[in-house]
Amino acid sequence: MAKSKIVKVNEKIADGVVAGYKKIEDGVVNGYKKIEAGVVGGFTKMTDKFVDEFLTKDGESVEDAKKRIAEKKDSVSAVSKTQDSPQIP
Numbered sequence: 001m002a003k004s005k006i007v008k009v010n011e012k013i014a015d016g017v018v019a020g021y022k023k024i025e026d027g028v029v030n031g032y033k034k035i036e037a038g039v040v041g042g043f044t045k046m047t048d049k050f051v052d053e054f055l056t057k058d059g060e061s062v063e064d065a066k067k068r069i070a071e072k073k074d075s076v077s078a079v080s081k082t083q084d085s086p087q088i089p
Contacts, residue, residue: 051069052065
């Protein structure tokens with residue numbers, strides 16, 4: 001059965017709308033990703049500078065200092081969890 005002109009035109013309009021939406025969506029998502037990368041990169045640079053300036057020990061790299069601090073934080077939180085737990089006799 002042949003499609004009527006109205007159905008063909010409707011499909012063409014729908015394809016155009018979908019393509020337009022897809023372009024807008026891609027633009028918004030890509031813009032968000034660029035902003036997110038910039039913010040995360042800036043934050044990482046700032047924290048690296050802080051760790052390098054105030055928390056590294058002699059000859060220690062920033063990455064090693066971050067690992068040391070994370071391990072210390074994990075051990076402290078593990079101890080505090082056991083102390084906060086109710087003791088069952």
